[in-house]
Every structure is written in C-alpha cells, then in structure tokens.
Amino acid sequence: MNLAYRDIRHNLLRFVLTNLGLSLLLGIVIMITGVYGGLVNDAVRQARAAHADLWVVQAGTNGPFAQGSRIPGDTRDLVARVYGVAKAGAVTYQSVQTELNGKPLRFFLVGFEPGRPGSPTSLIAGRDILRDHYEMIVDRSSGLKLGQVIPLGTHAHEFKIVGLTEGQVTSSGDAVAYVTLRDAHALQFELAPPAERREVARGGGSGSSDQINAVIAKVSPHVRIDEVAAALSRWKHLTTLTEAQQETLLSKFVIQKARSQQLMIMVLLVIVSAVIIALIIYTLTMDKVRSIATLKFIGAPDRTIVGLVVQQALSMGIFGYFTGLVLVLVFKPYFPRRLVLDPQTVGIVFAITVVVCLAASTLGIRLALKVDPAEALAGTG
Amino acid sequence: MEPLAKEPVVRIEHLSKHFGEGSAQVDALRDIDLTVYPGQVVGLMGPSGSGKTTLLNCIACIVEPSGGRITLDGDVVYDEAWLTSDLRRLRLDKIGFIFQYPNLLPFLDGTDNVAIVLNLAGYGGSAARERAADLLEYLDVAHRKHAMPGQLSGGEAQRVAIARALANRPRIILADEPTAPLDSERARIVMDLLRRIAQEQDAAVIVVTHDEMILDRFDHIFRLRDGRLELEEDRTRPRRPGTEP
Numbered sequence: 001m002n003l004a005y006r007d008i009r010h011n012l013l014r015f016v017l018t019n020l021g022l023s024l025l026l027g028i029v030i031m032i033t034g035v036y037g038g039l040v041n042d043a044v045r046q047a048r049a050a051h052a053d054l055w056v057v058q059a060g061t062n063g064p065f066a067q068g069s070r071i072p073g074d075t076r077d078l079v080a081r082v083y084g085v086a087k088a089g090a091v092t093y094q095s096v097q098t099e100l101n102g103k104p105l106r107f108f109l110v111g112f113e114p115g116r117p118g119s120p121t122s123l124i125a126g127r128d129i130l131r132d133h134y135e136m137i138v139d140r141s142s143g144l145k146l147g148q149v150i151p152l153g154t155h156a157h158e159f160k161i162v163g164l165t166e167g168q169v170t171s172s173g174d175a176v177a178y179v180t181l182r183d184a185h186a187l188q189f190e191l192a193p194p195a196e197r198r199e200v201a202r203g204g205g206s207g208s209s210d211q212i213n214a215v216i217a218k219v220s221p222h223v224r225i226d227e228v229a230a231a232l233s234r235w236k237h238l239t240t241l242t243e244a245q246q247e248t249l250l251s252k253f254v255i256q257k258a259r260s261q262q263l264m265i266m267v268l269l270v271i272v273s274a275v276i277i278a279l280i281i282y283t284l285t286m287d288k289v290r291s292i293a294t295l296k297f298i299g300a301p302d303r304t305i306v307g308l309v310v311q312q313a314l315s316m317g318i319f320g321y322f323t324g325l326v327l328v329l330v331f332k333p334y335f336p337r338r339l340v341l342d343p344q345t346v347g348i349v350f351a352i353t354v355v356v357c358l359a360a361s362t363l364g365i366r367l368a369l370k371v372d373p374a375e376a377l378a379g380t381g
Numbered sequence: 382m383e384p385l386a387k388e389p390v391v392r393i394e395h396l397s398k399h400f401g402e403g404s405a406q407v408d409a410l411r412d413i414d415l416t417v418y419p420g421q422v423v424g425l426m427g428p429s430g431s432g433k434t435t436l437l438n439c440i441a442c443i444v445e446p447s448g449g450r451i452t453l454d455g456d457v458v459y460d461e462a463w464l465t466s467d468l469r470r471l472r473l474d475k476i477g478f479i480f481q482y483p484n485l486l487p488f489l490d491g492t493d494n495v496a497i498v499l500n501l502a503g504y505g506g507s508a509a510r511e512r513a514a515d516l517l518e519y520l521d522v523a524h525r526k527h528a529m530p531g532q533l534s535g536g537e538a539q540r541v542a543i544a545r546a547l548a549n550r551p552r553i554i555l556a557d558e559p560t561a562p563l564d565s566e567r568a569r570i571v572m573d574l575l576r577r578i579a580q581e582q583d584a585a586v587i588v589v590t591h592d593e594m595i596l597d598r599f600d601h602i603f604r605l606r607d608g609r610l611e612l613e614e615d616r617t618r619p620r621r622p623g624t625e626p
Contacts (some may be wrong), residue, residue: 001493001496001497001500001506001568002488003488006488006493007488010486010487010488010529011488033565063552063590078551086532210449223563291486291487291488292483294480294484294486295486295497296469296474297441297443297472297478298478298497298498298501298545299469299470299472299473299474299498299499299501299502300469300501301469301501373443374438374444375442376480377434377438377443377480377481
C-alpha cells in the first residue's frame, strides 16, 4: 500500500496547487538554464555559421568577434594563394541599428562576398543574394518578412529582404543579417551628407575603404588544417585561428561575464528552490504528525515513515519539474531571447531537482522520526 | 482474581514510573501488580492524572517504565530495562490498541485503515484486504468499507478502529476510553463486542474508562489512586444472594 500516493490522492487539490507554485519556480530554473545554453550556443553559432576552417585576422588580435580586427581587403587574395586553401572569402562584421515603424531594430551585419566562404547557408525561405546592392538576408527572429524593405545607413539605403535564416543570433540576442561586402563597406564608411561635404571640402576621400575584418578560409580536404595554419602564421602581419580556437574564444572569453552571471542566478535559484521545497515538505509533514504517530503506534517501521515523506518530496519535485518544463516549452517561442535546452542539460536539471528534493526532505524526515507514537493518544477528534 | 488454569497474557510486577528528578520527581505509577488472563476484560478507572494512561502506555511499550517487570504473552519484555530491541514489532504482533478517538488515517478508506496493519505485518495486498473485509463484516460496518474516515459516523469510525486493533489477531487489546465519543447504547455495543472478542480470540482486554454505565461489562475493575492500583471489584467471584450484581 503506497501511503504517499494515498495521501496525495486524498489531498489532490492542495497537492496540485502547491505543485503549480513549485512548477513555476522550477520552470524559471529550467528557463535560466535555457538562457545559459542559448547564450553559449548563440556565441558559438556565430562562428559556426561561417563554416570556416581558418580565420585570418589582424596580427596580435583575437578578432573578429572577441577583438577588433582590421586587415586590407586584398588579404583574401594572399590567403587564397596559400597551398592547401581551397577557397577564401573576405568578411566584415558590424552592429547596425535602424528604425522601422517607429521601433528600433538592431542587427549584427555580416558583409560577405557571394559565392565565397562567409556566405549565409541553410536558408529557410527566399533565395541567396543575387544583386550587388541592397539585398539582405536576415534571421527570422528579427521579425522581418520576405520582400520587406528597411532603410539602413547614413543615406538610408533601402534594403530588400530576399532570404531568411533561422537560429542565427548573437550572444546578446541581436539577429544576424547578411549583405554584400560592398554594401557592408558602404554602410560602414559612408558619411552622412553634411560630414561628406565637409570631408570633400578639406580634400579627403568620399568615405570608402577597402578594409575588412577577417578572411575565412576553407582548406582542401587533402591537406591538414594545422599545416595551412602554420603556413599562414609565417606572415607576421596576420594571425590565424582555427575554428576550434575561435569557438573557444567566443564561448569562454567573450561571454565569460554573462556566463558567470547566469550561473550565479542558476545556483541562487536552485538554493531558493531547495529552501522552498524543504519548507513545503516540512509543512506537509507537520500536517501529518498525528497520522505518523498513529502509524508508529500500530507498528509501522521508520522506513515506512521515511518512505512516505521521501516519496511525497520526489512526487512533488518530479511533478513540478515536468510541469515547469512543459510551461517553458510552451512559452519558449514568446521568450525575448533564444532558449537552448539540450537533452543533457534538461537531464542534469532533472537530476539536480531529484537531489534537491531528497536533500530538502531531510527536514521533514527529521520531524517525522522525532514524532512520539504517544502523540496518537492526544485527545483531539 | 483466581487463575483460570491458563497462563496470564499480561503480567505486571512491581511496576513503577516516575517523571522528573529530585524534588521535582512525580511518581505516576507505584509498585503496580496486575495480571490478566485470556478471555478477561479488565477495567482501569481513576481520576484524571491518576496514571491510567501511563500504565496503558507502559503495557503498550510506548512509555518506558522506571522499574518493575512486564510479561506479555509469556515473554518478559521489560525487567528494569527493555529486553527487546524491536518494540515496534512487539506492538504489531501482540498488541491491538483502541484509541479514545478512532485515529483512523484520514487518507485511507475503511478497508485500507484495517489492511495497513496486516500489510505492516507482512500480509500481501489481497490477503490483507480480504481479512480487513471479514473484520468489517464481523463488526457490522462492511457497508462503509469504501468510505473515508471523514464520511463515517462516530460509531462507525470506532468500529473500524476496533477492526484495525483486531486485524493481526493480537493476544492483548488495550483500549483508552473507547466509549468516550459514543452514546450509552453504542458504548454498550462496543463493550459487548470487546467481551466477545476476548472470548473468541482468547485475548486479554484492558480498558481505561470513566464511563460508569459500562462497568457491568468488566470481569475486574481496578482503580488507580495516586499511582497505586487497587482492585475495586472482582465480578468473576460468585456473589451472595441479596448483594448488588
């Protein structure tokens, strides 16, 4: 006879209401885990989206994401000629902000050379960029639709959305957008008309530059990547990073502070959950003191009493966890940033919940074991 | 109180119990001797605080005496110290306890409140439920076997509690004011039931009571005064004509 189950069934409404509150709390723990996973995943995805074998950046920098990197545009030709490099593409990265329907819209803008490494892949809708100017591919998290036109840059050039990607956002949650390298240069260096007039008056150029942030190299499958990296590193004005190094930079260093903050919030939430679960179990056990005393009086062993408390704690934790998980999965699409819940992390949170429930039930167990069987004789109805 | 050619089920010798130490010491029980034979129903009376419940708790192995000797169903369980380490098992196997209030587990129905004792004693689920159903039938409360304690009347709940006390066929049945929440008619029915069980199961029944209306249901009536036990009436002796029954 499972006493925990019978007690839950008898007080079903109380159990459900208590668990609803607990599921919200555990849902927040799961959500923060998802935010943490999203943070790391988004950071790494940013680099992975380029499908690079090697990143060639300014010497002495960890560019282009962790640090600023600026190299001449013709570096791409130099890299492409190195033995083992199958393809090379120049890329620029910049954050841009525009306004659409009175609301600010932020992008992480990638300038790329169509047909070369660095181009967007895995479009979920639309097509690749086919024209040299004013076409854009953007992540659907931006909320933009195919065919929509948005103004960008100091001259408010109108860019038409021709393609959509999915799951390409920065670690800060901004959608990634792709334009041609030429457009990216224009957006980066083009001056506002008054500033341009002043620059021309003082004899300067018209605000254009052939600077890029990095060269992305694809290595031939017949040549080892580290050999090519070693060859490229002989150029003292450039630094070469492998894809793995770039991912490490992004996941470990670029978002280190944010990771620590998320981790701290997670730890605090787990502690708060443990305290709340412990208090709930303690209160539930307090409500059952007379029943526990009666059970002891009629000869129930300690393991029956402990089983009653532990099984209820576990039922509560498991029910709360899965309800919380369902709530997170239901509301995930409406969350302002991407949540990544991989099965391993979800499993770890479940294991933590179980451990927390077991630890939290010790308070209730202590109380239950201290109940004197003679309390069953106390004269109340 | 003559021996009935049977071994006593409960034998208490020189039992004492005190609470506190030194000048604050309170002697709840002093040099108590009590012997109850199979089939006998014994009443314990006395004013509040006289030690009735303490004596019952000592026999039920809930409270440890301060001295003396307790023999239950032929086994010495206390002789200046507990002689058994598993008092829980002892209670389960030898003692059935009927509380003043039914003390049914609120989350189990009538059948399961009885069957749980059998489950704890090692009976399987269906065997336990069968025996529980038989007991509820015997106590004329089978029609309420699926009712939760909150849905039972006082008399029905008390009969389920009695069924629980009898479930494991104990040799000793202890009852702490079992008729207190009942009207006089139901109180007599419960006492008749205890008498019947004592006879049928060869059990010793010890009842703590204040209820004067049920005194005729006891074989012996003891009174506790200031922790001392005195035999007030031995209803098993033949009476001279003209005396009150």
